[in-house]
Amino acid sequence: MKAARLHTQGADFIIEDLPRPRPGPGEVLIKIAGAGVCHSDLHIKRGDVPAIRLPQTLGHENAGWIEEFGPGADSHGFEIGDAVVVFGGWGCGNCRFCLGGREQLCDTFLWGGIGPAGGYAEYLVVPSVRVLVPTGGVDPVMAATLTDAALTPYSAVTKTLSRLVPGSSALSIGVGGLGQYGIQFLKLLTPARVIAVDTDPAKRELALTLGADVVIDPRSDDAEQQIKELTGGQGADAVIDFVGVDSTMALGAASVGKQGIFVLVGLAGGSVPYSFFGVAQEASLTTSNWGSRNELAEVLALAQRGVLVSHVEEYPLTAINDVFDRLERGLVAGRAVLIP
C-alpha cells in the first residue's frame, strides 16, 4: 500500500510502497477515506515536540471503511464495509484513565499515528472495534476532521460549561482547524458571547461566518483593552487558546476574569506566569488533551444533525509535503484532509 512516512524530523515525508498490514487478533483493518492534517503533525515534523520513533506513518485524524476483522475479533455489530471514524487516543484499556473512559490520558500513549502507524496511508490497523464510531451518514472525508479538529475543542469547551451562563463571555484564540469548531461548540453548547482572535484577517472573517459575535486582531495595540470593554470590565469567563505561544497565553491570562477558566489546547510551547496577584482571583488554568471516545460519539451526533460547518480542503496523499507547507504558511482555511 501507499504510505507517507516521516524518516527524520525537519525533513519531508517520503511516499513509499509498504506491505498492506494484516490485522492481528482483536484488531480491525480500516481502508482510509481521509486523514486530517493536524498542526500537531507539523510540530512533530519540524521537531518542535519530543521525537517519536521514526520512521513513522503519521496521521491521527482518520475515517474510512472496515476492510477486515482480525482473527477472533468480536465485531459488536460492525460489518465489513461500514463507514467509521477512528478514535485515536488509544491506551492500555486497563488503567484507571482507560476504564474511566479517558483513554487518551493513558500513560502508554499508544495513539495511532504517533505511537503505532497512522492514517497517512491507504490502510490503518486499529486495536479494537471499541475505537470505532459509525459515521451515521456523515461524509467520511469530512468525518475524519471530527476525530481531532472537532473532538479536541469539544472536550475543551465542556471544561468551560459551568462558567458560561447567560450574560457570560468566551474568548477563543486561533481560528484554524481546531478553532473553526471551537467557535461553533461555544455557540451550540453555551449562551456566551463569543470573541474570536486570530492574527490573519481571513481567519477572522471565517470566525464571523461560524458564529463569533466579535473578532479581534491580537496585534492591535489595544487588543487587551477591547476585550476588557467587551466583557464589561470583568474579563472573559472562559478563554480557550488554540495556539499556545507566549503572546496568546499572555493575552488569555490577562483576559480571563474572576473565577474564570483558561484552557490551553495549543502545543506551540508557550508559557505564562501563574501567580496569586498575576491572574484574576480564583481563575483556573488547565490544559485539555484531545477528547474521549464518548465525546467523539457526541460530536458525531451533532454532525449527524447537520449543525456543524466544516471547512475542509481535500488533497491527494501524494501532495502531503505541499499541504504541510500550506499549513505552515497559514494558508489552509479550516482543515486539510489527505485522500489516499
Ligand code: NAD
Ligand atoms: P492551524 O494551523 O490549523 O490553526 C492555527 C490558527 O492560529 C491559524 O488560524 C493561525 O492564523 C492562528 N494563529 C497563529 N498564531 C497566532 C497568534 N499569535 N495569535 C492568534 N492567532 C494565531 O492549527 P490547528 O491544527 O488548529 O492546531 C492548533 C494547535 O492545537 C496546534 O498547536 C496543535 O498542535 C494543537 N493541538 C492540540 C491538541 C490537544 O489535544 N491539546 C489536539 C490537536 C491539536
Ligand code: ZN
Ligand atoms: Zn491532532
